[in-house]
Amino acid sequence: MGSGGEGAVGDPRLFAGVFEASPDAIVVTDDRGTVVAANSRCEAVFGLAPDDLVGSPVETLVPAAARAAHPGRRDRFTRVHGQRPMGLLQLAAVRADGSEFPAEISLARIDVDGTAYVCATVRDVTERRRQERQFRELIEAAPDPTVIVDADGVVVMSNRQVDRVFGYEPGELVGCPVERLVPERFRHGHVAQRAGYVAAPVVRGMGQGRELYAVRRDGTEFPVEISLSPIDTDDGMLVAAAVRDVSERRRIQETADRIREEFLATVSHELRTPLTSIVGYAELLGDLADEELGPQARRMLGVIDRNARRELRLVNDLLTLAQMQTEEIEVVRAPVDLEEVVRAAVEDSRLAARSRGVRVVVEARPDEELVVLGDAGRLGQVVGNLLGNAVKFTAPGGRVVLTVERAATGEVELRVDDTGAGMSREEVEQVFDRLYRAPSAVRDQVPGAGLGLPIARAVVEAHGGTIEVRSEPGVGTTVVVRMAAAAR
Numbered sequence: 001m002g003s004g005g006e007g008a009v010g011d012p013r014l015f016a017g018v019f020e021a022s023p024d025a026i027v028v029t030d031d032r033g034t035v036v037a038a039n040s041r042c043e044a045v046f047g048l049a050p051d052d053l054v055g056s057p058v059e060t061l062v063p064a065a066a067r068a069a070h071p072g073r074r075d076r077f078t079r080v081h082g083q084r085p086m087g088l089l090q091l092a093a094v095r096a097d098g099s100e101f102p103a104e105i106s107l108a109r110i111d112v113d114g115t116a117y118v119c120a121t122v123r124d125v126t127e128r129r130r131q132e133r134q135f136r137e138l139i140e141a142a143p144d145p146t147v148i149v150d151a152d153g154v155v156v157m158s159n160r161q162v163d164r165v166f167g168y169e170p171g172e173l174v175g176c177p178v179e180r181l182v183p184e185r186f187r188h189g190h191v192a193q194r195a196g197y198v199a200a201p202v203v204r205g206m207g208q209g210r211e212l213y214a215v216r217r218d219g220t221e222f223p224v225e226i227s228l229s230p231i232d233t234d235d236g237m238l239v240a241a242a243v244r245d246v247s248e249r250r251r252i253q254e255t256a257d258r259i260r261e262e263f264l265a266t267v268s269h270e271l272r273t274p275l276t277s278i279v280g281y282a283e284l285l286g287d288l289a290d291e292e293l294g295p296q297a298r299r300m301l302g303v304i305d306r307n308a309r310r311e312l313r314l315v316n317d318l319l320t321l322a323q324m325q326t327e328e329i330e331v332v333r334a335p336v337d338l339e340e341v342v343r344a345a346v347e348d349s350r351l352a353a354r355s356r357g358v359r360v361v362v363e364a365r366p367d368e369e370l371v372v373l374g375d376a377g378r379l380g381q382v383v384g385n386l387l388g389n390a391v392k393f394t395a396p397g398g399r400v401v402l403t404v405e406r407a408a409t410g411e412v413e414l415r416v417d418d419t420g421a422g423m424s425r426e427e428v429e430q431v432f433d434r435l436y437r438a439p440s441a442v443r444d445q446v447p448g449a450g451l452g453l454p455i456a457r458a459v460v461e462a463h464g465g466t467i468e469v470r471s472e473p474g475v476g477t478t479v480v481v482r483m484a485a486a487a488r
Contacts, residue, residue: 025122029058031115033074045124047096058120063094077107078116093122101126144242149178151198151237153191165245167217178241183215201230201237206244214243222247271315278308306352313388314451316381331375331462335486338372338379338412339364339404345383346402349391357396360387364404372412373486378459385452386416386479393420393477407482411465414481423471431469432457456481 019026019037025045028037035058038050046053046061053060058074059067093103104123109116139146139157145165148157155173163170166181173180178194179187206225214224223246231238282305285293293301339362346360353360364370372379383402390400398419407413423431431453453469460467465483 022121025124027053027058027061027120027122028110029074029118029120031078031117033058033071035060036117045095045122046093061093061122063092063100066092074118078109078118093124102129139240142242144244146240146242147173147178147181148231149239149241151239153178153194156238162243165216165243166214181214181243183213183221186213197228197239198237201228201239203230204228206242214245223250272312272319275308275312275315279305279312282308302351306355313384331378331459333373333375335371336374336376336379338370338414338483341376341379342383342402342404342414345380345387348384349387352388353391353400356391356394357398358391358394359399360391361399361401362404363401368406369485370404370406370412371486372463372483374463374483375459378462382456382459382481383414385456386414386481389452390416390418390420390477390479394418395420406485409482410485411482412485416479417476418478419476422473422475422477423469424473428469428471453479 020039022039022041025042026037026039027035027042030036035053035056038048038053040050042053043049048060059070062070089105089107091103091105092100093105094100102125104125106121108119108121110119111117136157139148139159142159142161145161146159147155147162149155155176155178158168158171158173160170162168162173166173179190182190204227206227212224212226213221215221225244225246227242227244229240229242231240282301285301286298286305342364343362346362349360387400387402394400400419401415401417403413403415403417405413405415433454457467460481460483463483465481467479467481469477469479471477
């Protein structure tokens with residue numbers, strides 16, 4: 001077995017097969033630089049068949065501008081490198097038609113019977129260079145500063161935006177650790193975070209993760225958002241990091257927050273306070289005896305009271321909407337009996353329901369505990385909005401039923417059923433959009449601003465609950481709210 005194996009390895013046909021099977025062009029020259037052997041791949045790379053190359057000087061494959069100096073370099077390689085192969089050289093070569101192309105060339109000296117030969121392996125890297133050029137053009141076209149780093153965190157490429165935003169000269173960052181762009185107080189932790197990312201790389205979009213900062217060449221820090229994308233290459237994994245300066249956005253956000261606070265304070269003082277006063281005095285007048293006020297005055301008082309309450313609800317909805325646009329709805333949690341909240345909302349809406357000729361019914365089982373952990377005021381706002389909508393869209397003679405019970409899941413469920421006009425599937429899909437009003441509501445001039453359901457959903461979700469709407473045209477609408485029951 002051993003001798004048979006040795007015979008196969010020493011067979012010249014084996015070496016000839018390996019020589020021809022190489023994916024790269026291979027050229028062998030003698031000590032005078034004359035080509036003595038070439039494989040068939042040379043025809044695809046140089047446009048010259050092996051028989052055309054053999055006997056020609058190797059300078060045939062060297063661009064004209066470098067031919068005069070090439071013999072001296074060839075002799076120097078033979079003397080200096082001896083038996084040691086030379087690593088990849090990034091050089092240019094020339095085809096039979098005179099066109100030049102970028103090439104990677106490795107050289108190795110071979111001594112046979114006292115004669116020195118040089119074996120040159122040549123790879124045409126035109127396509128790779130084209131792809132690298134396209135990649136660089138894409139990086140340069142990116143609107144954000146972008147750096148490409150290797151697995152060790154060393155910058156291998158950066159675009160002009162990096163130089164502009166961070167204050168470095170073009171190419172100055174290449175070869176530097178990426179931590180140079182990280183504030184000194186975060187650098188130690190960043191090394192560990194970077195290693196963790198390389199171990200399990202994933203695409204991370206802008207704005208994901210915690211608040212981040214970067215540092216310019218002059219040492220000034222600024223807030224940033226960073227996206228990360230792993231890139232697999234033949235030389236290992238690279239990471240593309242796009243850095244977005246959000247200083248201006250932060251400034252605008254701070255200004256918007258200040259304006260919002262001023263708006264909320266103005267609305268609260270200039271609108272809600274006088275409306276609350278009007279509603280209060282209307283209630284006091286309503287307590288007077290009929291003979292003291294008179295039928296006509298009492299009707300006028302009812303108009304004042306209804307419209308003041310309507311405007312007060314709208315102001316409260318606007319304040320809630322303003323809070324929804326910038327932050328989560330604030331809830332103060334405490335045990336709340338949802339049935340009591342529902343009955344209070346029904347009592348508040350009784351006058352409006354009576355004026356429309358709509359009957360409102362509350363159904364609840366007295367033996368069930370219907371307590372949730374929530375904000376009684378906010379939950380009252382939800383029930384008031386749902387009930388107000390149901391009454392508005394139910395024709396005279398119709399009915400609205402509010403059912404409070406334990407669902408099969410153990411949650412406390414509030415269901416509001418009406419016998420109103422109902423909605424199409426397309427309308428149901430939009431009812432939670434802010435300021436959305438169904439075409440039928442606009443056509444029939446039903447009062448409202450399209451805020452009730454969006455606010456109800458925001459409040460319910462702030463409590464960790466769910467809300468859904470089911471409706472059928474001509475039949476009515478059902479809104480279901482589910483919340484976790486309070487722990488006993």
